[in-house]
Amino acid sequence: MNKKVVGLVILLNVAASWGQPFSILGGPTEACDYSVNRFKAHSLCNKFFICDHGQFVPKDCPFSTVWNQYCPLEGVCDYATVEQLEYCQDKLYIPKFYGNILPQAYLNWTGVAPRDPSKSNPVCGYVCDNGDVLPYYAECDGTEQCSDGSDELDCALPCDQQNCILQQGCVCASTMPPGGLKVEEVPQMVLIGWEGAVRPEDLNWLENVVFATDSGKKRRRNDQTCPILGTFFTTHIYSDYRSIRDLYSQGHEIATLSISQRRDIRWWPRASVQQLEEELADHRIILQKLANVLPEDVIGARAPYLEVSNNYFTALNKNLFQWDSSMPNAGLNSLWPYTLHYKSPQVEECVVKGCPTKPFQMWEMPMINLLGRRGNICGNEVIVCGREMTSEQRTYDFLMRNFNRQYQRNRAPFPLFLGPSLFEGASEGRIKGIKRFLDELEANDNVYFVSMKQATDWMKNPQPLGSLNNLDSWNWCTLPDSDYNKRPKACEDENTIFCSYNFRLPWAQPWETAFNASFFTCNVDKCPDEYPFIGNPNGMAR
Numbered sequence: 001m002n003k004k005v006v007g008l009v010i011l012l013n014v015a016a017s018w019g020q021p022f023s024i025l026g027g028p029t030e031a032c033d034y035s036v037n038r039f040k041a042h043s044l045c046n047k048f049f050i051c052d053h054g055q056f057v058p059k060d061c062p063f064s065t066v067w068n069q070y071c072p073l074e075g076v077c078d079y080a081t082v083e084q085l086e087y088c089q090d091k092l093y094i095p096k097f098y099g100n101i102l103p104q105a106y107l108n109w110t111g112v113a114p115r116d117p118s119k120s121n122p123v124c125g126y127v128c129d130n131g132d133v134l135p136y137y138a139e140c141d142g143t144e145q146c147s148d149g150s151d152e153l154d155c156a157l158p159c160d161q162q163n164c165i166l167q168q169g170c171v172c173a174s175t176m177p178p179g180g181l182k183v184e185e186v187p188q189m190v191l192i193g194w195e196g197a198v199r200p201e202d203l204n205w206l207e208n209v210v211f212a213t214d215s216g217k218k219r220r221r222n223d224q225t226c227p228i229l230g231t232f233f234t235t236h237i238y239s240d241y242r243s244i245r246d247l248y249s250q251g252h253e254i255a256t257l258s259i260s261q262r263r264d265i266r267w268w269p270r271a272s273v274q275q276l277e278e279e280l281a282d283h284r285i286i287l288q289k290l291a292n293v294l295p296e297d298v299i300g301a302r303a304p305y306l307e308v309s310n311n312y313f314t315a316l317n318k319n320l321f322q323w324d325s326s327m328p329n330a331g332l333n334s335l336w337p338y339t340l341h342y343k344s345p346q347v348e349e350c351v352v353k354g355c356p357t358k359p360f361q362m363w364e365m366p367m368i369n370l371l372g373r374r375g376n377i378c379g380n381e382v383i384v385c386g387r388e389m390t391s392e393q394r395t396y397d398f399l400m401r402n403f404n405r406q407y408q409r410n411r412a413p414f415p416l417f418l419g420p421s422l423f424e425g426a427s428e429g430r431i432k433g434i435k436r437f438l439d440e441l442e443a444n445d446n447v448y449f450v451s452m453k454q455a456t457d458w459m460k461n462p463q464p465l466g467s468l469n470n471l472d473s474w475n476w477c478t479l480p481d482s483d484y485n486k487r488p489k490a491c492e493d494e495n496t497i498f499c500s501y502n503f504r505l506p507w508a509q510p511w512e513t514a515f516n517a518s519f520f521t522c523n524v525d526k527c528p529d530e531y532p533f534i535g536n537p538n539g540m541a542r
Contacts, residue, residue: 032056039075041067045088048075074135076266079509126151136270139310140357156359159342169361171459173338173345175410179462187448187465188406189413189455190441191365192230193325195257195302195381196419197238200520203246205423209435211250220442220449223468226477228442228449233257233302233325236283236532241290242520246490251476253451254293255300256283259534262507268307269354276315278534285537289528290521292488300365300452302326309354313340317360323456325365325415327355328380334405334412335366337459363456367415370402383419395433403441413455450474491522499527506534 032040032051040049040056048067049056061067061077066088069075126134128146138145140155159172171178177186192210194202211228212219219227229251234244236259248254258279262268271279280301287293299322303312306326316324329335330349338344340360347355367380373394378385382399389395399416406414423431441447446465450458457473468474476484499521504514517531528539536542 137353156343185464193417245291281319323363328367381417392429392433399437501531
């Protein structure tokens with residue numbers, strides 16, 4: 001054979017196998033349908049098969065990862081858990097070429113009691129009534145995929161304006177104010193939110209810049225009456241419960257962002273209802289035990305990384321949560337809060353795959369996109385738009401420009417979501433810009449800083465400017481019998497204890513060590529025996 005032809009054949013063979021480095025020949029020989037069985041697990045943990053033109057083709061995971069098969073239609077290469085390494089220690093294909101690249105713990109890991117790795121990740125998507133398994137986002141997506149049609153039953157319908165009645169607790173999504181009010185009659189609500197753990201150092205910014213002036217001596221007030229309130233989307237890890245109790249005692253709303261806010265973003269939309277209840281509903285147990293926050297006051301939630309799903313909303317509904325704030329507007333037309341009795345218009349523009357397609361009895365508090373100085377969308381939370389706030393003037397301009405988009409259009413609530421990264425290491429100019437912006441809004445008689453609960457209270461009974469004294473939750477400080485005025489007092493030094501634990505996350509990688517999990521609390525006389533966490537929110541000895 002001509003040398004040039006031989007060379008060409010070799011080159012073509014190399015090119016054909018380029019996408020399959022170190023692949024092992026063989027594997028399933030049966031035909032496959034990409035729409036039904038897209039992936040299949042290999043006998044070696046760091047390999048898998050993908051359906052290609054009707055036949056399964058072997059593929060390799062990147063080095064130091066193993067294959068996680070969620071469902072026939074879904075899987076991913078990811079770092080191995082301890083349980084997976086115990087199972088896979090003799091089922092790995094590791095070419096010598098990788099020897100100096102893989103983490104040593106991955107190469108040398110030895111364990112006991114091998115377990116099937118599928119048991120360490122029970123997440124598997126949507127299960128049809130007949131047992132078929134689909135991706136989590138297939139339920140009520142408009143296409144019947146279960147052979148029994150169960151994935152398209154009891155789906156949310158387009159909102160019926162005649163049957164969705166405000167007085168009955170139902171509100172269709174709209175860009176117009178509720179109750180037939182004109183835009184100029186509506187109070188401009190500003191929703192200050194804090195996302196993440198609450199630490200003692202965070203109180204410095206909250207009490208000296210955000211919720212008070214004059215170095216914390218003068219609390220900001222609405223219409224010169226009640227102090228302004230915000231909503232705190234808290235997590236458990238790294239939170240300080242003395243600080244949370246202080247905020248709660250001041251009247252602020254405490255909501256949940258989950259106990260763990262585990263970093264595996266893919267886990268959240270695939271989690272089962274029970275798993276999400278343990279993360280969200282059981283967070284109430286910890287908040288009550290360590291900060292004396294009443295469970296009935298924790299009525300709102302935000303999904304970690306905004307990864308919502310029908311299971312997420314089902315978990316909230318089952319546990320009587322009243323509102324969620326996890327769904328950003330993809331466009332620039334700001335929606336007013338609405339209920340999820342009918343199909344959400346945000347599903348069509350959903351930035352994640354799992355937006356709700358079933359009906360739920362709760363409020364959705366839409367997030368908005370924030371625009372940078374060049375008209376670009378920088379995010380839907382102030383904390384991710386730090387590049388727009390490099391000086392006092394730029395900070396003020398950025399915040400005021402986005403506020404005016406609401407105020408000068410339809411006056412839908414303006415979310416102002418803050419967090420530690422906005423203040424840590426911030427320039428003096430940024431702090432001054434934030435303070436200047438808040439000072440100006442506080443002086444505007446049409447602007448009211450309210451919590452999410454106060455906003456939903458207004459939505460249930462819309463009142464025009466001048467009649468807001470009809471809303472009890474907005475005038476809580478003037479009502480002696482208000483629930484706000486019955487909250488526990490802030491912690492005092494003499495009855496505060498410090499609890500510290502050497503804690504290792506249940507899903508930690510083999511090379512991830514335990515860390516110090518600690519908090520202050522004045523709500524218990526003795527620290528819990530174990531660090532309160534998922535599956536043991538009371539921290540009981542086991």
